[in-house]
Amino acid sequence: MGWKGEIEEEHEIIEKATKALLYSMAIKRLLGDPSLFQEVLPFYVDFYRNFVVRCHHKKEDLIAEEAKFGEVVDQHPALSKLAEDAFKREELLGDLVEAMLLHVKEERKRWLSKVDGDYSEILEEVEEEIGTDVHRRYVSLVQKLYGKVTEKYEVTDLLGGKPGEGRGVLITDKEPPAQRRVQISQGIWASVGD
Ligand SMILES: [Fe+2]
Ligand SMILES: [Fe+2]
Numbered sequence: 001m002g003w004k005g006e007i008e009e010e011h012e013i014i015e016k017a018t019k020a021l022l023y024s025m026a027i028k029r030l031l032g033d034p035s036l037f038q039e040v041l042p043f044y045v046d047f048y049r050n051f052v053v054r055c056h057h058k059k060e061d062l063i064a065e066e067a068k069f070g071e072v073v074d075q076h077p078a079l080s081k082l083a084e085d086a087f088k089r090e091e092l093l094g095d096l097v098e099a100m101l102l103h104v105k106e107e108r109k110r111w112l113s114k115v116d117g118d119y120s121e122i123l124e125e126v127e128e129e130i131g132t133d134v135h136r137r138y139v140s141l142v143q144k145l146y147g148k149v150t151e152k153y154e155v156t157d158l159l160g161g162k163p164g165e166g167r168g169v170l171i172t173d174k175e176p177p178a179q180r181r182v183q184i185s186q187g188i189w190a191s192v193g194d
Helices: 003-031 035-067 073-088 090-110 120-130 132-152
Strands: 155-157 169-172 181-185 188-192
Touching: 003 035, 003 090, 003 120, 003 132, 003 155, 003 169, 003 181, 003 188, 035 073, 035 120, 035 132, 073 090, 090 181, 090 188, 120 132
Parallel strands: 155 169
Antiparallel strands: 169 188, 181 188
């Protein structure tokens, strides 16, 4: 797997961790069960600071610098600021979730697909700084937590898709007509399906 494959694998882990946070927030607010959120949030704070900022963003920043192409990647300082604010004020967490999911999508489309060259060495250097084991441990913890959230409750994720129906907790970016719904951020709602 080339360096782009590795960056993309990290994107998938970041999306998964962010979705675990989103789902657990929706479950807490819609169904009144805070236990998953209480477990996911402290993990996410640590994951964000270490895996996202110290590892993933650092790799991207160094690559962008060398490639002289920093589109989308230049959002990192603003994202970190939003994250640290949201870790202190829970009402901002929905905005962070929406911003992170959008950031990864945009990076895929407008940055990663347009950078040429081989930057495997940068990836190796940063990973050695963090420790390969540490990196691997985060990946497996994310898989485990995501599994735990989605095993306890049925979640139908309609983000980026058509308005639709489903079972369990519905996550959507189209304002749902349902009676029981909560707004997570400006563009994300959760409601209860059949
Ligand atoms: Fe990034
Ligand atoms: Fe990224």
